[in-house]
Amino acid sequence: MSQKVDQTQPVDPDILALEQFLLDNPELDEIEAELSVFNPFETLSLTHVEIRHSNVLAWLLDPRENHGLGSFFLKRFIQQAVSNNRELLGPIISVIELDLLDFGDVEVRREWNRIDLTIICRDERMPFVVAIENKIHSDEHSNQLARYREILDRAFPDIPHVRLFLTPDGRPPKNDDNWAVVDYGSVDECIQIALKRSRGTIGEDARRFIQQYQSILRRYIVGGDRIEELCRRIYAQHPRALDLIFEYKPDLMSEVRDMLVSWVGNHKTEGLELDSDSKSYIRFTLGDLDSLPRSAEGWTKSKRVLLFEFENYNRLVLRLIIGPGEAPHRKALHDLFMKDKGFFGHADRTVGKKWHTVWQKNILSKKDMDAATFDDISGKIESRLDEILSKDIPRITSHFKDYWTGTKGSS
DSSP states (O other): OOOOOOTTSOOOHHHHHHHHHHHSOTHHHHHHHHHTSOOHHHHTTOTTOHHHHHHHHHHHHOTTSTTSOTTHHHHHHHHHHHHHTHHHHTTSSOHHHHHHOOOTTOEEEEEETTEEEEEEEOOTTSOEEEEEEEOSSOOOOTTHHHHHHHHHHHHOTTSOEEEEEEESSOOOOSSOSSSEEEEHHHHHHHHHHHHHHTTTTOOHHHHHHHHHHHHHIIIIIIOOSHHHHHHHHHHHHOHHHHHHHHHHSOOHHHHHHHHHHHHHHTTGGGTEEEEEEOSSEEEEEEGGGTTSOOOOOSSOTTOOSEEEEEEESSSEEEEEEEOSOOHHHHHHHHHHHHTTTTTSTTTTSOOOSSOEEEEEEEEEOHHHHTTOOHHHHHHHHHHHHHHIIIIIHHHHHHHHHHHHHHHGGGO
């Protein structure tokens, strides 16, 4: 005897949302079609490798290379960088004069004195040097930007220098304010203009390669490609179904974030207190550090000037950072950490206007996290956190506690 189905029972709205997502979604076929197009950068897993991006940029910037763009990309890239950073650079290079140069004797160097890209123009009308430090998913380290400035000053003492810090989102350097900021959106825009201007001189193979590079820039670095547009349309039509899918999607960054948040919460007796968290950044403070005046703007809602910060993106790093607070508070903290430069190994670097890392502990490298599961890395994370809690944090606390006891009332 068959059982009668109770049709009066309401259907779960989450089930209805998933059904609608599956049955009413022609854009999924469009995404599959877009993703099925061959792209050598994706096939070779080069989409996030800084050295490969620098190699392609060196090729595009050199007018003598076989891309067929001539000097179109080079001119536009420098003109745009100079124009967008006029306040910092001043009248060092004329955008108009740049357009008149033929760049017949320009030289593009890769890894000269470890600088990612160096462009040397010896034209008598307007000689100059452009240095580019390229950062996709990493920050500058070991005071490298200051060292590069000194190298440029020694090698080219008599001609103007333009120093560019190139990142996906145009973020400024953390430890050196003497570098102008450029983002990969500008690279994409300059490529597009150069392709239009060189229609009669560029070969089909070169055009296809450049467009494939542009595609991975838009998809993985700056956004704005066709797939992103389709994804936005799909999400606008099916937010409930996709939020449900995302909630249950296995995600290494989320699992690591949850572990770190729990670790902070489980050590309240040691003085740890969560400040703010996201997938990529988990910030916390210590009881002895929390007596500082709260003057930081544009960082976290708590306005704390000094925070520990886990960076959980392609690698896992813990830093102690002086944030964008009032100058007297930042100086007092910096003076403290400079007293033990051996332990606070980043303290003696050039102090950034907003953020300054004074101490750093690497927990997992990019190699550790590539293709790893949470089970693969959780043991190593736990071991490193135990070490930090037992050795590093007590030392940091003792430094701060001894110092701030004497200055607490003056701030």
